[in-house]
Amino acid sequence: MSRPKKNGYRPRRGKTKPKPKSTLPTVSVIPLGGVGEVGKNMLVIEYGDDIIVIDSGVKFPGEELLGIDLVIPDITYLVQNADKVRGIFLTHGHEDHIGGLPFTLKQIQVPVYGTRLTLGLVKNKLTEHGLIRDAKLHEITADDVVNVGAFQVEFFRVNHSIPDGIGIAVRTPAGLIVHSGDFKLDQTPVDDKVLEFSKLARYGDEGVMLFICDSTNVERPGYTPSERTVGDTFRSVFAKTDSRIIIATFASNVHRIQQVIDTAAEFNRKVAVVGRSMVTVVDVSQQLGYLNIPKGMLIEAEEIDRLPDNQVTIITTGSQGEPMAALTRMATNNHRQVAIRQGDTVIISATPIPGNEKLVSRTIDNLFRIGADVVYKEVANVHVSGHAAQQEIKLMLNFLRPKYVIPFHGEYRHQATFAKLGQTMGIPDEHILRVNIGERYEMNEEMVQMTGTVEAGSVMVDGIGVGDVGNIVLRDRHHLAQDGVVIAVVTIDKENGNVLAGPDLVSRGFVFVREAGDMLGEAKSRVKDALTGRNTGTTEWSVLKNLIRDTLNEFFYQKTKRRPIVLPIIMEI
Amino acid sequence: MSRPKKNGYRPRRGKTKPKPKSTLPTVSVIPLGGVGEVGKNMLVIEYGDDIIVIDSGVKFPGEELLGIDLVIPDITYLVQNADKVRGIFLTHGHEDHIGGLPFTLKQIQVPVYGTRLTLGLVKNKLTEHGLIRDAKLHEITADDVVNVGAFQVEFFRVNHSIPDGIGIAVRTPAGLIVHSGDFKLDQTPVDDKVLEFSKLARYGDEGVMLFICDSTNVERPGYTPSERTVGDTFRSVFAKTDSRIIIATFASNVHRIQQVIDTAAEFNRKVAVVGRSMVTVVDVSQQLGYLNIPKGMLIEAEEIDRLPDNQVTIITTGSQGEPMAALTRMATNNHRQVAIRQGDTVIISATPIPGNEKLVSRTIDNLFRIGADVVYKEVANVHVSGHAAQQEIKLMLNFLRPKYVIPFHGEYRHQATFAKLGQTMGIPDEHILRVNIGERYEMNEEMVQMTGTVEAGSVMVDGIGVGDVGNIVLRDRHHLAQDGVVIAVVTIDKENGNVLAGPDLVSRGFVFVREAGDMLGEAKSRVKDALTGRNTGTTEWSVLKNLIRDTLNEFFYQKTKRRPIVLPIIMEI
Known part of the structure; x- marks a missing residue:
């Protein structure tokens, strides 16, 4: 598998004399989540009777x-091939990489x-789900x-917004696959553990057939x-207040x-840790x-x-x-132990996850109303990304010089933007695979290509129901949410x-109803009239139901x- | 009312010898919308038997x-004082300033x-609502x-993301009030009409008692x-594609x-205008x-x-x-006239309004999937703010040197941040009023202070119902949206x-239901058992209903x- 060393980026091309197709060993790569979306990361690598899985995440x-x-991802394919699955390899402890594990382990051991x-962090999670005893x-x-x-599975340390993150290198019969995990390149990380360049350089020299790469921030120029x-910002805030x-912040951002x-x-300040998940993470991280x-230093x-x-x-x-989280409660005087007071300084050391903008905005508003001094991303450098x-990304590509790339951990726009970026570095457009969930990519020593699909998709969890919504x-819930429901019996x-x-x-x-009493009364009369006007004697429910539905739909819309x-509900006696 | 000229900013202080309070003329300022929120702007200025209103907006x-x-704003106060209202003054043609006008004019002429x-733009709107004939x-x-x-009402030109925007200066018996409207300071505006500094300087010299100021972007340092x-970006995009x-973009951004x-x-390109509101605005703007x-230049x-x-x-x-808008349809091949094709260049010349991030993201994704080249705010300077x-804001404050300021057109966080900014310029904190909807601020030549409240708030429009939701x-709709509804008859x-x-x-x-048939069957049995087990003979509906409700609530939650x-619905025969 070794390749000659090259200076600068040169994508690895196929051999000049390919063996006949049929004799080449073929490895399949199948994403079950995390492509065309940010969340529920899960990737399957399969050869013959062996399957390994990278990550098992949830999506909010x-x-x-x-x-x-x-x-969570639909793992029908893994259940169908349960006897082949040799292990799940986790890149790091974020929910979108480990949160689906309890659901997966309930189906395949x-x-x-x-x-x-x-x-x-996994142990905590499995304990909550009563799965820790049987977990391997x-x-x-x-x-x-x-x-x-x-x-053969190897690992390399990466930087991310949680410690102990790794990328994964998988030596397969069809060549080397490298999975970046979620990464950034922090030249001055808090734990002094810089991303392991040397391993990447070695993989690059060895020859990387397929690189699966974090693409979340591929739209952003420069370096994260x-x-x-952020520590510098903290110091400047601490310096100016008594x-x-x-x-x-995010509990997982250790x-x-x-x-x-x-x-x-x-x-010379003490630190109190508040909020269930924050307490858990601080406990686990400190113990380990x-x-x-x-x-x-820590106080209750x-x-x-x-x-x-x-x-x-x-x-x-x-x-x-989040409505039930500690800061939100502190800001509305609903927390058991802490209430924000006038003069407090509150640092919101995070960026709103898309969709949470309004909730965060409301909390900031509440804090200002109390008279707190609020430091947030619009006014200070209180957060940096982990991607x-x-x-x-370019540096990573130059280290690895992969022949094929799958942009992972991104919406389609990130995949497309990644392709543009790759092309500027000489990677042919068709070698940057915009893959979809459930697609099977077959890789041999020569090439990677899509050859089919497996059963895959999203499974919704509501309460303790998995997949029963x-x-x-959902369509009914949307309809109910828009205009409500009227029952006619x-x-x-x-x-x-x-x-009768x-x-x-x-x-x-x-x-x-107090405002619309008349309208509902009139609606009742309309239904009564419609029922009286019909051909008597029909007990055909569907006819009656349609009559009632049509009458009311028309009346209410008008x-x-x-x-x-x-x-419409018909009772017969 | 004239004041001596001063160099630099000096807030106007009260006179040294105040007249006795009771003899000072008192003007009321009452915001009915647009404070503690971005949207539905409406402000009341009242003296004796005279009321004027600035703007009449909606909020999405x-x-x-x-x-x-x-x-829309609750305008009960205006309806109660309809005979006093002398006019509504509009600062510019955005929906959050004129969109409520049809609802207002239906209640007060x-x-x-x-x-x-x-x-x-107002005429179009009133025509649609059948109100144009009686409009003055x-x-x-x-x-x-x-x-x-x-x-006495005067006006000054401002820059904003729609042409013909103005600020308003109102001479009242208690002093001069200046309302900025929505403004930015564009030194090189597209229509060459720069904000009218000279008038502001004159008001500043005359003495401004109260300044009502756009605060939407007060968190952003520097200049907008x-x-x-944006035109420069357009040129660079046009230059590199065939x-x-x-x-x-926003239809109103003329x-x-x-x-x-x-x-x-x-x-040397032609321009086709697509989308109902875009066609309307182009028509109106061109005619005027x-x-x-x-x-x-224009083609069909x-x-x-x-x-x-x-x-x-x-x-x-x-x-x-927006799901029904032209670009969204073009991107999903649902538009009557245009379908986006591979190779098209699409510029999204806007920023998502908070809450729309996911919709915009989905459209960008769809465009990339088709193979279009998409230029959007993450990757190019395709939009600037109008605020x-x-x-x-500091320049404005230095021009006007107001004694009191109401930060308008902002959430509470913007009001609070404005207060911080004002303090750096020597405006006392208590002179920057964080006002709420419905509060009455009384102003005399000496001071402005809150003296009470009027009936005010939000009115929801759903379909053709105004205020019937x-x-x-809403609470029921939320509940229905979360978990749906079960009817037991x-x-x-x-x-x-x-x-029976x-x-x-x-x-x-x-x-x-297909998955949960058993559960619903079991639920039915539970209700039957409960009804059988009760003391027979009771026809008390509330007892029966509670029995059914409790039985099902408990069963379903478990x-x-x-x-x-x-x-629960009980039918009697």
């Missing part, structure tokens, strides 16, 4: 998925490989090599700033938490050695009031304005179809220009 | 206002004052002076770039449209002389295919990804309460962890 539903709690912090968790380091079936720049300082602790130590907290939330304001730092969840921008239910004599009781009308979400769901 | 509902089409383009529209220019009741910078160019036309002319279109959409690609420009609506950034209906004998038919269960938006709305 947009507002259009009414009432849905989580979205397979070993799970991850670094220490990643598995620490294998802790790896970036220097390990794991042989599973036909695959170092996490340390009030309490409250910092909200580097950010470390910087809060370091800054607090520098300014990913957080370095001076003795006596109950102790805050015993300290002078200028010795208090509070680190909390709620940076996304590589264009220059970092589909498009019809009639009891008829099953012998002759005479109306009703019609009764009940509505919800349609119109304010009166209100709205179209509630009309549900 | 966020997704949380399920099914609502528009939100008053003269409307506006510049030519503003009234041109008065066209003004920035140089007019209008005396209404106790007020000139509209012309394909068709499609540009989506300067932007002018720049498209100018660039098209420069590159706000668009300068060379003869033969039908003619596009007769021209070579490199002679085609299409300007269209849909920059917000003043910090330096422009309130919080209860029972027919009972009114003599003895025996169940049912229970029947019907659900919508709760659970996929089975699904969801809480659909359960609607």
